[in-house]
Amino acid sequence: MAHYLLSVHGPAERGEFGDYGSREAMEEAFAATGAFNEELKTSGYWVFAGGLEPAATATVVDGRGEAPVLSDGPYLETKELIGGFWVVDVPDLDVALSLAAAGSKACRGVVEVRPFEGVA
Amino acid sequence: MRAVERVFREEYGRVVASLVRRFGDIDVAEEAAGEALVAALEKWPDTGVPPNPGGWLTTTAGNRAIDRLRREGQRDAKHQAAVMVYDDTPHEPTGPVEDDRLRLLFTCCHPALAPEARVALTLRLLGGLSVAEIAQAFLVPETTMGQRITRAKKKIAAAHVPYRVPAAADLPERLGGVLTVLFLIGNEGYLASGEGAPLRTDLMDEAVRLARQLRRLLPDEPEVAGLLALLLLLEARRDARVRDGQLVTLADQDRAGWDRALIAEGHGLVRECLATGRPGRFQVLAAINAVHTDAPSAQDTDWSQVVALYDQLLRFDPSPVVALNRAVAVAELDGPEVALALVDRLPLEGYHAWYAARADLLRRLGRSGEARDAYDAALAATRNSAERAYLQRRRGELV
Numbered sequence: 001m002a003h004y005l006l007s008v009h010g011p012a013e014r015g016e017f018g019d020y021g022s023r024e025a026m027e028e029a030f031a032a033t034g035a036f037n038e039e040l041k042t043s044g045y046w047v048f049a050g051g052l053e054p055a056a057t058a059t060v061v062d063g064r065g066e067a068p069v070l071s072d073g074p075y076l077e078t079k080e081l082i083g084g085f086w087v088v089d090v091p092d093l094d095v096a097l098s099l100a101a102a103g104s105k106a107c108r109g110v111v112e113v114r115p116f117e118g119v120a
Numbered sequence: 121m122r123a124v125e126r127v128f129r130e131e132y133g134r135v136v137a138s139l140v141r142r143f144g145d146i147d148v149a150e151e152a153a154g155e156a157l158v159a160a161l162e163k164w165p166d167t168g169v170p171p172n173p174g175g176w177l178t179t180t181a182g183n184r185a186i187d188r189l190r191r192e193g194q195r196d197a198k199h200q201a202a203v204m205v206y207d208d209t210p211h212e213p214t215g216p217v218e219d220d221r222l223r224l225l226f227t228c229c230h231p232a233l234a235p236e237a238r239v240a241l242t243l244r245l246l247g248g249l250s251v252a253e254i255a256q257a258f259l260v261p262e263t264t265m266g267q268r269i270t271r272a273k274k275k276i277a278a279a280h281v282p283y284r285v286p287a288a289a290d291l292p293e294r295l296g297g298v299l300t301v302l303f304l305i306g307n308e309g310y311l312a313s314g315e316g317a318p319l320r321t322d323l324m325d326e327a328v329r330l331a332r333q334l335r336r337l338l339p340d341e342p343e344v345a346g347l348l349a350l351l352l353l354l355e356a357r358r359d360a361r362v363r364d365g366q367l368v369t370l371a372d373q374d375r376a377g378w379d380r381a382l383i384a385e386g387h388g389l390v391r392e393c394l395a396t397g398r399p400g401r402f403q404v405l406a407a408i409n410a411v412h413t414d415a416p417s418a419q420d421t422d423w424s425q426v427v428a429l430y431d432q433l434l435r436f437d438p439s440p441v442v443a444l445n446r447a448v449a450v451a452e453l454d455g456p457e458v459a460l461a462l463v464d465r466l467p468l469e470g471y472h473a474w475y476a477a478r479a480d481l482l483r484r485l486g487r488s489g490e491a492r493d494a495y496d497a498a499l500a501a502t503r504n505s506a507e508r509a510y511l512q513r514r515r516g517e518l519v
């Protein structure tokens with residue numbers, strides 16, 4: 001078994017209904033994502049998952065010097081950021097890819113599949 | 121080429137594929153195959169080539185791999201592989217077809233790998249081509265090709281790309297990449313890009329063999345039938361294509377030297393494809409070759425049908441190389457002047473076949489000086505010995 005990060009990418013700026021066009025669309029996506037999460041748990045591939053607050057809520061900490069330096073905002077200035085993710089433990093890449101396809105359909109977002117080098 | 125090298129080339133894909141299955145690691149498989157070659161080079165000149173050279177190489181390579189894994193057994197990643205060596209539990213079912221090479225082919229053609237890396241990796245692992253030869257075939261620097269192959273192998277290992285033929289439901293969507301790669305292997309066998317043997321019969325045999333297996337796996341896919349037909353119709357002309365070390369063009373080939381059984385099989389497949397009514401790139405290519413192999417002589421070829429088929433092919437594959445081949449057929453229908461105008465428009469600078477086609481058309485138009493320059497450019501762009509010999513003779517015949 002191998003661990004993969006399935007990360008969902010979306011715009012850095014979110015509107016009233018998150019990354020979605022309307023309240024209805026947002027609620028549909030949330031319901032579908034919830035169902036997908038349940039399937040992941042049933043299948044035994046689930047490790048951890050979560051949606052992230054908007055990037056504007058991030059704080060960057062640089063603790064390499066004598067005193068930590070804090071700065072407001074995300075580490076990278078970019079139009080696309082990770083909005084949420086799943087961590088799954090599956091037999092191989094093909095399973096991870098098929099889960100990513102189902103997750104992408106559920107949450108209406110593009111999903112990047114990236115293997116973990118190791119899990120602590 | 122020396123016997124050892126020839127045998128090694130022929131057996132390389134089988135040896136590597138079987139080691140990848142056993143050790144689950146492409147680098148281990150390649151290193152061990154290389155060590156087995158060194159052992160063969162030391163031993164075979166004295167003892168002679170063993171009766172089953174492929175088996176000898178696989179066994180020797182397997183033993184070398186086990187030795188190496190034992191030595192490096194402390195390291196984590198390799199330790200895992202070393203455990204597998206001693207693990208006598210049966211392998212998991214690997215998919216609908218039990219053939220190491222087909223499994224390796226589908227691994228190399230995984231959609232998670234970049235398309236150009238798929239072909240390169242397949243030629244390296246199954247065809248045994250050197251990185252330099254692959255770079256030459258793709259017209260890119262050797263370092264670029266080396267990095268491309270290394271990156272692909274690393275992704276297979278790090279991302280756990282599975283080593284198996286995908287489940288039946290996933291086969292059709294994986295098929296396009298696999299067919300393209302088999303076609304390119306066949307092409308390299310049909311006219312090798314490197315300086316070695318002008319025709320790589322081992323590669324063509326391998327492409328045909330894998331295409332036959334694919335057809336058993338997917339009997340209802342017309343493009344699989346099309347590719348197999350195409351490869352058979354190319355293979356059928358093999359013995360007539362080189363004479364006295366020189367390439368013989370289609371027009372000058374001794375058609376009595378064509379393999380009639382292969383042609384009959386190829387034509388049967390093309391008819392089957394026509395009846396299916398779902399045309400595609402490889403079916404049309406096969407149909408073009410069916411028209412050529414149907415004609416009792418070059419003059420009797422139905423050139424208008426060939427041009428019409430190229431028009432259809434351009435819809436599936438609108439590449440300048442297809443347009444070049446179409447122009448060569450147009451020369452037979454409408455004359456060299458019309459064809460030359462088409463050829464000159466194509467962005468194929470640096471491509472040997474483009475220079476060779478121009479040279480021939482200029483020769484037929486009596487423009488000897490320009491033809492000579494074009495032959496020189498073609499000679500500079502190809503390292504295939506039989507093609508060079510043909511081009512040199514043609515150039516020498518110019519008045």
